Each structure stands twice: as structure tokens, then as C-alpha cells.
Amino acid sequence: QQQVKQSPQSLIVQKGGISIINCAYENTAFDYFPWYQQFPGKGPALLIAIRPDVSEKKEGRFTISFNKSAKQFSLHIMDSQPGDSATYFCAASMEGETSGSRLTFGEGTQLTVNP
Amino acid sequence: DTAVSQTPKYLVTQMGNDKSIKCEQNLGHDTMYWYKQDSKKFLKIMFSYNNKELIINETVPNRFSPKSPDKAHLNLHINSLELGDSAVYFCASSQDIGTSQETQYFGPGTRLLVL
Numbered sequence: 001q002q003q004v005k006q007s008p009q010s011l012i013v014q015k016g017g018i019s020i021i022n023c024a025y026e027n028t029a030f031d032y033f034p035w036y037q038q039f040p041g042k043g044p045a046l047l048i049a050i051r052p053d054v055s056e057k058k059e060g061r062f063t064i065s066f067n068k069s070a071k072q073f074s075l076h077i078m079d080s081q082p083g084d085s086a087t088y089f090c091a092a093s094m095e096g097e098t099s100g101s102r103l104t105f106g107e108g109t110q111l112t113v114n115p
Numbered sequence: 116d117t118a119v120s121q122t123p124k125y126l127v128t129q130m131g132n133d134k135s136i137k138c139e140q141n142l143g144h145d146t147m148y149w150y151k152q153d154s155k156k157f158l159k160i161m162f163s164y165n166n167k168e169l170i171i172n173e174t175v176p177n178r179f180s181p182k183s184p185d186k187a188h189l190n191l192h193i194n195s196l197e198l199g200d201s202a203v204y205f206c207a208s209s210q211d212i213g214t215s216q217e218t219q220y221f222g223p224g225t226r227l228l229v230l
Contacts, residue, residue, distance in 0.1 A: 032215040043119070043205050043221030044158070051216070087156055093215040101146075101209060101217040102171055105158040 003027050004092050006106025013113050019077040021109045023090035030092035035075050038087045080113045118142050119222035121206050127228045128196055136191045136225045138206030145211040147189035152203040164189055165211060196229045
């Protein structure tokens with residue numbers, strides 16, 4: 001059972017264009033939604049994150065849009081650059097009785113930005 | 116300074132062998148994790164430890180046994196390796212802040228190939 005569904009699986013964008021990656025979740029107990037960026041041969045790294053009490057969060061060229069009623073959130077990369085080419089993972093976590101956070105990842109999106 | 120380090124980076128071995136992967140973090144974090152990334156890049160949590168105590172143990176075969184000698188180290192021992200164990204294994208760590216918003220810092224990964 002995949003609790004966080006991500007699309008598209010791959011995305012090709014021209015330099016300067018907008019990249020949009022979408023995610024949908026099922027569990028309404030999720031209360032934190034980070035996006036991780038992974039370059040080839042490297043581990044994932046936190047890019048940007050949002051809580052469900054806000055509808056949008058922007059950091060530089062990266063914006064998360066969040067729709068709580070639809071249980072969907074998306075990552076927008078403005079003015080996409082070749083250096084943004086990587087795999088992007090949405091994720092979700094919830095507070096629980098145990099220590100540490102349990103991240104549930106989406107399937108990942110391979111983004112290629114052509115020069 | 117490497118925050119989360121793993122050894123070895125590559126591991127090629129025969130079916131049936133036993134192998135270990137080591138992980139160390141110098142961030143002073145309380146919680147450490149093991150993730151498996153399959154050939155389709157899907158990331159799934161395997162285990163997490165908080166201050167040397169096992170917190171999360173997902174449905175993982177008993178052949179996988181994590182060991183945490185201290186809170187800066189979390190090793191993964193795999194017995195009787197199978198072809199399906201071939202994957203990239205990531206170690207991660209986070210500071211226990213008591214909420215779901217902990218940022219997880221990933222290591223560079225260990226690429227395991229079972230022949």
C-alpha cells in the first residue's frame with residue numbers, strides 16, 4: 001500500500017521553464033511534508049518542507065503548494081536550471097509515540113533540465 | 116567534514132555470504148536510520164534507532180540485523196545474502212526534537228550487488 005503517490009515518474013524541462021511535481025497522500029494523520037533532492041551517486045538531501053497549516057511555502061526558486069482538502073501537494077521549480085537535474089522525492093511524516101520521524105517517500109521524479 | 120558517512124561505498128559479493136555496512140554520524144544526533152533504495156529508486160525505511168534503542172523495525176527479513184554500539188554509530192549486518200538484496204542502502208540521522216519535523220541527513224549510500 002503506497003501511502004504517498006508521486007507523479008510524473010520523469011520530467012524533461014527546458015532551461016528557464018517551470019518544473020512541477022505532484023504528490024498525493026492518503027493518511028490524514030500526516031502533518032509534515034518535506035521534499036528531498038537526490039543527485040546521482042549521492043544521498044537525498046532536504047530541499048524544502050511544509051506543514052499543512054499553510055497553503056504555500058517559497059524558498060528562492062522552489063515553492064511548495066499544499067491543498068489539505070484534496071490531500072495533495074506539489075513542488076514548483078521556477079526558472080529551472082541544468083543544475084536542478086536530479087531525482088526529487090516528496091515525503092510525509094506524522095507525530096507518533098516513538099522518537100524520530102518516520103518518513104514515507106513517494107516514488108520519485110527524475111527531472112532533466114535541458115540547456 | 117562528512118556529517119553522515121558509510122563504509123564501504125561499494126560492496127560486491129556472492130549469494131549466501133554475510134556482510135556488514137557501517138555508518139557513523141558526527142552531528143550529535145539522537146536518531147539513526149537505515150533505508151533501502153531499490154533499482155527503481157524507491158526509498159523505504161528499514162530501521163531506526165534512538166539512543167541505541169530500536170524504535171522502528173519495518174517488515175524486514177530476519178537476515179538483516181542492525182546494531183548500534185553507541186548513538187553515533189549504526190551498523191547493518193546482513194546474513195545469507197540473496198539476489199534481491201541488491202540495492203543502495205542509505206544511513207541517515209536526525210536530531211530528536213519530539214515532533215515529525217525532524218530533518219533527516221543522509222549518508223552517501225552503499226551500493227550492494229549480490230551475484
